[in-house]
Amino acid sequence: MTNRPETRVLETAAGPGALGEIEMALERTWSANPHVPHTVRMDMGIAAGEIGANIIEHAASGYPVRIWLDVQVSPSRVNLEFTDDGEPAQIDMDAVRMPDDMAERGRGLALAKAVLDELTYRRADCNHWILVSKHFP
Amino acid sequence: METIDSSGLGALISGLKAARQGGGDLRIAAPSEQAVAVLELTNLNRVLKATDSPDSAFDDEST
Numbered sequence: 526m527t528n529r530p531e532t533r534v535l536e537t538a539a540g541p542g543a544l545g546e547i548e549m550a551l552e553r554t555w556s557a558n559p560h561v562p563h564t565v566r567m568d569m570g571i572a573a574g575e576i577g578a579n580i581i582e583h584a585a586s587g588y589p590v591r592i593w594l595d596v597q598v599s600p601s602r603v604n605l606e607f608t609d610d611g612e613p614a615q616i617d618m619d620a621v622r623m624p625d626d627m628a629e630r631g632r633g634l635a636l637a638k639a640v641l642d643e644l645t646y647r648r649a650d651c652n653h654w655i656l657v658s659k660h661f662p
Numbered sequence: 663m664e665t666i667d668s669s670g671l672g673a674l675i676s677g678l679k680a681a682r683q684g685g686g687d688l689r690i691a692a693p694s695e696q697a698v699a700v701l702e703l704t705n706l707n708r709v710l711k712a713t714d715s716p717d718s719a720f721d722d723e724s725t
Contacts, residue, residue: 567696571703574667626709629675632668639703 532606535594539584539609543592547577550594558598562661568640569603569658575633576607576644576654584611602642603658613648666697674710691716 535550537543551573555566577592584590590611597604616634623635638644643657666674678688690712693701701707713719 567699570665571667571696571700574665578667578669623704626706627675627679629672630668632671632704636668636700636703 532595532597533593534596535592537592539581539590539592539611541581543581544574544577547573547592547594550596554596554598554603558603560600560662561598561603565603565658565661569605569656571640572637572644572656573605573607575637576656579614579633580607580609580611580652580654583614584609587612601661605656607652607654607656609652611652614646614652616646618644618646664694664696666694666700668704671700671704671706675706678710687711689713689719691719 534554535546537546548570551566551570555561573594580590580592590609593608595606595608618634618638621634621638623639624631634644637656640659641656642659643655645653645655645657647653647655674688674690681688688710690697690701690710692715693712698707698712701710701712713721
């Protein structure tokens with residue numbers, strides 16, 4: 526998980542400051558890639574915030590968890606990959622649906638899926654969350 | 663407030679429920695572009711009405 530330093534934009538602890546660090550890492554990415562449209566930046570910010578919050582929430586109960594964020598920007602896509610060494614996530618991505626209007630929980634993954642072209646979770650040595658933006662321009 | 667996430671939406675729904683139990687309503691005044699997008703993506707624009715300003719949130723015409 527440390528073998529791709531050219532794409533690595535962040536390594537941090539899954540704590541209360543991590544969401545702000547993720548946001549700042551994305552801001553640096555957009556500054557370095559001015560061709561990425563405003564709407565894609567906003568959508569990736571929404572999705573990255575939800576996935577980051579999910580990792581942090583599920584890391585809260587046990588041992589210290591690390592988060593790595595890798596970003597690849599092409600002329601027409603943005604790929605983000607979160608890696609974390611927390612417990613395996615119990616996620617069936619195909620079953621993710623937007624809950625009822627009055628639900629107070631459970632929108633995070635559905636919201637992330639809605640703004641992305643692809644959202645993939647896989648468990649290998651760590652948890653891997655792969656976020657692929659919608660195609661642009 | 664510039665951005666909102668799903669946990670913030672949960673808090674708004676909690677507030678909406680409390681307001682409705684008291685015979686009131688909860689409206690969103692002058693949401694940011696990101697907040698408008700999140701409300702629409704989650705369909706919550708149907709239950710959390712957005713208005714241009716705090717003053718107009720009290721107008722029945724805005725519903």
